[in-house]
Amino acid sequence: MEKIDYEKIGFKCGLEVHAQLETHKLFCKCPSLVNDPNNESILIQRRLRAPAGETGHIDIAALHELKKGKSFIYEAKSTSSCLVELDESPPESLNHAALETALQIALMLNCQIVDEVIFMRKTVIDGSNTSGFQRTALIGLNGSIKTSKGKIAIATVCLEEESAKKIKEDSETTTYSLDRLGVPLIEIATDASIKDNEHAKEVASFIGMVIRSTGRSKRGLGTIRQDVNISIKGSSRVEIKGFQDLRSIQDIIENEVKRLIKLKNHKPEVRKVNPDFTTTFLRPMPGSARLYPETDIKEIPIAKELLAKISLPELIDEKALRLEKEYGLNSYLARDLVKLDINFSQYRIRFSHLEPSLIALILTEMPKEIKSRFNLDYSFKEKDFDFVLEAINQNKVPKDSALEILVEIARGKEPNLDRYKKADDKELEKYIKELVKKNKELSTNALMGEIMKEYKGKVDGNKVMQILKRLR
Amino acid sequence: MPKSAKEGDFVEIARTDSNIEGILMPSHNKDIIVVKLPSGYNLAIKKSKVKQINLLRKNSKIEKRKKGIRYKKGLKTVAILHTGGTIASEVDYETGAVTPQFSPEEITSMFPELENFVNVKSRLISNMFSEDMNFSHYNKIAQEIEKEVKGKVDGIIISHGTDTLHYTSAALAFILEDLDIPVILVGAQRSSDRASTDAKINLICAAKFIAKADFSEVAICMHENMGDETCLILPACKTRKLHASRRDAFKPINTKPWARVYFNEDKIDIIDNRFRKKENRRLKLNLFNEKLKIGLLKAHPNMIADEIKSYDGFDGLVLEGYGIAGNFPINETDKFTRGNTKIYNELKKLANKMPVIASSQTIFGKINMNVYSTGRKLQELGIIGGLSDMTAETAFIKLAWLLSNHPKQIKELFMHNLRGELSLRLSDTDFI
Numbered sequence: 029m030e031k032i033d034y035e036k037i038g039f040k041c042g043l044e045v046h047a048q049l050e051t052h053k054l055f056c057k058c059p060s061l062v063n064d065p066n067n068e069s070i071l072i073q074r075r076l077r078a079p080a081g082e083t084g085h086i087d088i089a090a091l092h093e094l095k096k097g098k099s100f101i102y103e104a105k106s107t108s109s110c111l112v113e114l115d116e117s118p119p120e121s122l123n124h125a126a127l128e129t130a131l132q133i134a135l136m137l138n139c140q141i142v143d144e145v146i147f148m149r150k151t152v153i154d155g156s157n158t159s160g161f162q163r164t165a166l167i168g169l170n171g172s173i174k175t176s177k178g179k180i181a182i183a184t185v186c187l188e189e190e191s192a193k194k195i196k197e198d199s200e201t202t203t204y205s206l207d208r209l210g211v212p213l214i215e216i217a218t219d220a221s222i223k224d225n226e227h228a229k230e231v232a233s234f235i236g237m238v239i240r241s242t243g244r245s246k247r248g249l250g251t252i253r254q255d256v257n258i259s260i261k262g263s264s265r266v267e268i269k270g271f272q273d274l275r276s277i278q279d280i281i282e283n284e285v286k287r288l289i290k291l292k293n294h295k296p297e298v299r300k301v302n303p304d305f306t307t308t309f310l311r312p313m314p315g316s317a318r319l320y321p322e323t324d325i326k327e328i329p330i331a332k333e334l335l336a337k338i339s340l341p342e343l344i345d346e347k348a349l350r351l352e353k354e355y356g357l358n359s360y361l362a363r364d365l366v367k368l369d370i371n372f373s374q375y376r377i378r379f380s381h382l383e384p385s386l387i388a389l390i391l392t393e394m395p396k397e398i399k400s401r402f403n404l405d406y407s408f409k410e411k412d413f414d415f416v417l418e419a420i421n422q423n424k425v426p427k428d429s430a431l432e433i434l435v436e437i438a439r440g441k442e443p444n445l446d447r448y449k450k451a452d453d454k455e456l457e458k459y460i461k462e463l464v465k466k467n468k469e470l471s472t473n474a475l476m477g478e479i480m481k482e483y484k485g486k487v488d489g490n491k492v493m494q495i496l497k498r499l500r
Numbered sequence: 501m502p503k504s505a506k507e508g509d510f511v512e513i514a515r516t517d518s519n520i521e522g523i524l525m526p527s528h529n530k531d532i533i534v535v536k537l538p539s540g541y542n543l544a545i546k547k548s549k550v551k552q553i554n555l556l557r558k559n560s561k562i563e564k565r566k567k568g569i570r571y572k573k574g575l576k577t578v579a580i581l582h583t584g585g586t587i588a589s590e591v592d593y594e595t596g597a598v599t600p601q602f603s604p605e606e607i608t609s610m611f612p613e614l615e616n617f618v619n620v621k622s623r624l625i626s627n628m629f630s631e632d633m634n635f636s637h638y639n640k641i642a643q644e645i646e647k648e649v650k651g652k653v654d655g656i657i658i659s660h661g662t663d664t665l666h667y668t669s670a671a672l673a674f675i676l677e678d679l680d681i682p683v684i685l686v687g688a689q690r691s692s693d694r695a696s697t698d699a700k701i702n703l704i705c706a707a708k709f710i711a712k713a714d715f716s717e718v719a720i721c722m723h724e725n726m727g728d729e730t731c732l733i734l735p736a737c738k739t740r741k742l743h744a745s746r747r748d749a750f751k752p753i754n755t756k757p758w759a760r761v762y763f764n765e766d767k768i769d770i771i772d773n774r775f776r777k778k779e780n781r782r783l784k785l786n787l788f789n790e791k792l793k794i795g796l797l798k799a800h801p802n803m804i805a806d807e808i809k810s811y812d813g814f815d816g817l818v819l820e821g822y823g824i825a826g827n828f829p830i831n832e833t834d835k836f837t838r839g840n841t842k843i844y845n846e847l848k849k850l851a852n853k854m855p856v857i858a859s860s861q862t863i864f865g866k867i868n869m870n871v872y873s874t875g876r877k878l879q880e881l882g883i884i885g886g887l888s889d890m891t892a893e894t895a896f897i898k899l900a901w902l903l904s905n906h907p908k909q910i911k912e913l914f915m916h917n918l919r920g921e922l923s924l925r926l927s928d929t930d931f932i
Contacts, residue, residue, distance in 0.1 A: 073727040075763075076695040099728070099764070115696050116689075116726055117745040140517065144532060144544030151591075153695045160695025166541040170518060184539065319540030320596040320693070327528060327544065 032285055034224035038261030039285065041222035042183075043232055046215050046253045047239045048246040049126050053210035054189050055119035055163065055325075056112040062193075062246070064108040064207040072102045072114065073201070076153045076160045100155035103195065104206040113192075113206045115158035118324040122147075126187060126212035127167075127328070129244045131338050133214055134168025134185040136238050141168050141335060145187075145328040151318040154311075155202050156191035158209065163322050164188035173234060177227050181219040188213050211246075214239065220257065225281035228256065233274055241344045243369065249273070256281060263288045264296040268307050279305040355384035364392035379421040390416060390430050397431070398438050406438035419445055426450050426488050451486045460495050472496055508559035508595055511535070513545060514552040520545065521556065525596065536596065569604050571619045576654035576711050580607060580622040580703075581644055583637070584629060587659040587699045589692045598693040600627075613704055617711040621653065630661025630668070630687075635788035635900065638671040642785050645676065645683060649783050655682040655710030657703065662687035662749065665720060666739050670894045671788065673718040673736035673919040674901040678781035682710050683718045684733070689747045698723055698747045705731035705761035712768055714777045717920075719758060723747035729764065732757040735775075737894045737921035740863065742932070753864060754889045754923045754930050774920070789904035796820065796896050798861065799828045805842035811850055816899045816910075818857045819847075819883065820892040825875025826858035826867050826885060844877070851882040855910045857899050858885030859892040864931055866923075884914050889923050 052059055104114055111117035127145065134141055149161035164186050171182030190211035196203035216235055222228050232254050239245045239252060254271040258281060268284060271277055283306050284299075296313035342350075344366050351362040351372060365372050365388055375387050395408050416433050419425045425433070429448035436443040459482070463475060470478075479492050505511050505524055513520045513535060522535035525542060533545045533553075571577070580587075586600035588610040601610055604622040614620055625644045626637060641658065648656055660668055665687050672683060684706040688699035706721035718736035725748045734750055734757050743749035760769040795817040797808065811817050821827045830844040831837065850856055858878060860867050866889035869875035879886070888895065898921060902910045915922070923930070 072725075073729055074696065075701070075728045077697060077700050078695060111745065114726060116747060142544060143546045143549070144529075146534070146542045146544055148541055148596075149694070150540070151593075151695065158696060159690075160697075164541075166537075166539075166543060169543075184541070186541075318593050319542075320591050320593055320598070321542060 032224075032282065034285075037285070037289065039224060039258070040220040040260070041224075041228055041256065041258045041281070042220040043218045043222065043228060043235070044215060044255040044257070045217075045232060045235045045239070046213055046255070047236075048190055048251045049129055049212040049214065049244055050246045051123055051125045051129075051212060051244065053112075054123050054126055054187070054212040055121075055210060056110050057120070058108055058110050058113065058210065060211040060246070061108040062208050062211060062251075064105045064205075066105045066107040069103045069105045072104065073099055074102065074155075074158065075099050076155060078153055098155070099201050101196075101201050101203040102158060102192070102206055103203060109206040109209070113158060113209045119163065119322075122325065122328060123212055125244070128338060129212075129242055130167045130185065130187040130214055131330070131335065132242050132244075132340060133216070133239060134171065135335075135338060136241070136340055136343075137168070137171040137173060137182045137185060137216065137235075139168025139171030139182060139185055141330055142166055143330060145330060147322040147325040148319040149322045150188075151320075152191070155204060156194065157189070158192070158206070161322075162189055162191065163325070164215070164319075173231070173238075175227065175230055175234065177223045177230075178221075180221055180231055183217045183219050184215075186215040186217075188215055214245075220259075225278045225285075228281055229274065229277045232277055236274065237344050240367075241341050241347075243341065258284060258288070260285060260288050263291065264294055265313065266296070266307075267298045267313065268301060269298060269310060270301040276301070276305055280307065283307070355388075357385055357388055361385060361388040361392060364388070368392060375417070379417045381421050381423075382417065382427075386420075386427055386430075387417060390434070394431055394434055398435055402435055402438070404435070404438040406440075408434070408437070412437050415443075419448075424449070426486060428489060429486070432484075448486055450488075451483050456483070456487060456492075457495055460492070461499060464496070464499050472500065505553050505555040506559065509555055510557035510559075512554040512556055513550055514554065515545065515549045516551060517549070523559075523595065524553075536594075540593070542596065569608055569620070572615070575617060575619050577619040577621060577652075578655045578657055578707055578710055579648040579651075579653045580604075580620060580657045580659065581641070581648070582622070582624045582627070582659045583633075583641060584627045584659075584661055586692050587686065587688060587703055591693045598691075600692075611700055611704060614707055618655075618707045620707075621648075628661075630664040633664055633668060634790075635671075635792065635904075636790045638668060638675060639785075639787045639790065641668070642672060642675040642787065645672070646783060646785055649681060653681065655684070655707075657706050657710070658683065658685045659699075659703070660685050660687050662689060662722075662741060666741055666750070666891075667893050667897055669718055669720050669736035669739065670897040670919075670921070671901070673921075674897065675786055675788070676718060677784040677786050679718065679776075679783055680716050680778055680781040682713070682715045684710065685718070685720045685736075687720075687722065689723075689745060689749055698728070701728050701763050702731055705763055709733055709759065709761045709768060713759065713770075715758075716776045716778050716781070717758070719775075720750055721761070722750040724757075724760060729762065731761045731763065733759040733761065735920055737898075737919050738891070738923070740891050740893065742863075751932055752930075753891050754866070754926055756930065786901070786905045788900060792816070792900055792903055794818070794896060794900045794903070796892060801829075803829050803843060804839055805846045808843060808846040808850065812853075814850075814854060816855045816857070816903050817850060818859055818892055818896045818899055820859050820861050821878075822861060824860070824862075824865065824867065825869050825872045826860050826878070826883075827872060827874045828878065830874060830877060844881075847878070847883070848881050855899060855903070855914075856881075856883045857888075857895050857914065858883050859888065859890060859895045861892075863891060865889065866926055884911055886915060888915065889926065890921050894921050 145165045147163050147165040150164050151161050167187050168185040172179050190208050190213045192204035192206050192209040195205050236252050256268045259265045298310045299307040300310045347366045348362040398404050416430050420427050425448040433443045507524050509524050511524050522537045525534040525536050527534045531547050535543050582602050588601040590599050602624040604620045607622045669685050686702040686706050690697045692699040720734040720739050721731050724730040724732045738753050738755045740753050741749045742751045756772040758775050793814045795811045795814050798820040799822050829840050832841045869879045
């Protein structure tokens, strides 16, 4: 298929990135259990009324929902939802940790910070908010980031409430679970100057990296989501929702652009992503912002002193680069160390005889390998790593035995280090000499295999190779 | 600020760092200017950062066209009288303003379902918070009801703030002697500007009940539980707000609800049929004496006599005492309780001057002043309330109404059931 010339088709694209924060809910003290495992729940059936807008007309998106004439069933668990989520009690005081993270992110994206935080009600009547609106506040605006294809403006950084999760739907009712409702959510919106689909991916991953650098965002699939707004010359704006995985963003934009090129005269609409990276119609585009002030929450002045207290974390990318340079690690290991939030310099000091890349490998790669290759779901503790690293550092066992010792730990066994004790050099040489004598026809590699099988984990491969080469 | 730019105008704010465009909004703080951005968000800007405000466009409001209203033959006519605590309001997303709606056109355009079962009349009779209501307002509402009754409506809905809703319902029940149509009070625990408001369901259930039931009492119609499927018709004198925020805050006390109304079905359940039906009675108003001074005093630990003394000069007092006997701290049992004799003496003085009524803080259950010596002592002082199961709020309203209309018969009428305010029997199900 022909490559799309994004400039020629008048491609316009902006992103909205949403990230859940790892702290209690925004306006109550309920824990942010996105999937509450508690089985006990209450069911409440409700109806929403479409409030008429300024001209007495119901908003087009609101009307679309209303026409469905649906009622909503809310499933709430007392461990993760209180009367605030049930819309039976007004919002309590704002979660200040969430506000501070929002300020951090806004500052990292070079935004101007508002003088006062004013919470607004954004009307939403698809039932995903029990109140019929989402509480949202502007925290920063007019920011910017540098990208490989020029500067991208960050229009706004907002702090808002996560919506309830849809769990069932039929023609008469939609059922939502309230676990997720009210979890603090950061919303970052760029301007529409993204150049092409590759660029969209770059911008999205950079913003995601900034969010993760705070160490206060939730981890896992669905905790950071992107909405993409695109249009081409002569087309209306289309909003695509439901990107769970950044890797698909390029294909989805390309498919959508191809669809728009073929399409004529369509109305602005919101579409959702399908598993095959195409999109389908979700609802009409909401009319101009349906926001009005949330009178239950007092305005929060952002004092100079508060801003001065906000420290900006080192970006994950910068930190990884620093580890690469400082310790000669490859970028993969360096990124993993940062992702796992490992204090690498401490390990380096404590296990000074070991190569930094060996330490990094043991801390990051080996647990992954043990999980995938041995199918062992064990989460290693600091003392497990210390045990292995210490043994190698003190030359009690060869470094090649690290994986096996960790596997034993993962299997719940007490590892016996004697089993891995380094072989006596003289004995090893004697064994090799005899082996070479007996098997003159075998290649060096084949001999090597034999020796390593015999001395599993107890010898250093390089050393064996040296002896072999010397003896042949 | 330039004289030319007013709230609602589209302006450009020139700041020390950058310029901002948006609609000028009312501000809560004199050092802050609030602008509604095109994105819909309100932005607060410190005045000290503002260099200049330029008017870009004057506010141009489009007058909305109102839909006419047509009366359908065969449907009952309901008058909705608004007292505040808005049951309907419209949001202006442009300015963020929330405007209450009172006219019949506005009400039927907000709640078009109403037209399916009733003809709607609607007007504003006062616009206030329910916490500010007093006896004069009860009289005013009753007079407005009388006008509607003379105008031959089939039922009346009163929209009312929820905080004192149960006082007003009791007051109206006493004022409206020989009422021959339903008068239903409705409120909302979630404001009517939001999609999740309970106002709509409470209002529609009240209208549906009026349309379907043969019922001629004052009642309250509010949510039965946290869901939106049913409302209860609650007795005017035996209901209390028991929760600060829940939709189902109103519960019957020492009795059952009269009926249940299904919001989404053409169905009502009569739960307790002890209510009056239509029988050609002629409404008579027995109004409150607006000058009365009535007290409501709650017993509490560490009470001092001065608190009781402060009611000297009142016309009547309701005591909200402890437990089954409506007890007050009047016994001197050790060196720490020497002040209690003074309390006893002050109560004695008051009881000699004015009617003093006993009620209980327990809310549920019936007082029995015979079971403790303290209760007997209070009875000996002339404190009234022997076997009353009235809430303190209803006792307060009844005392004021008796003082206004039957000042000579208080002792005998207080324990006489006039408006369903007393239960003769309490059954196991009359509790939450």
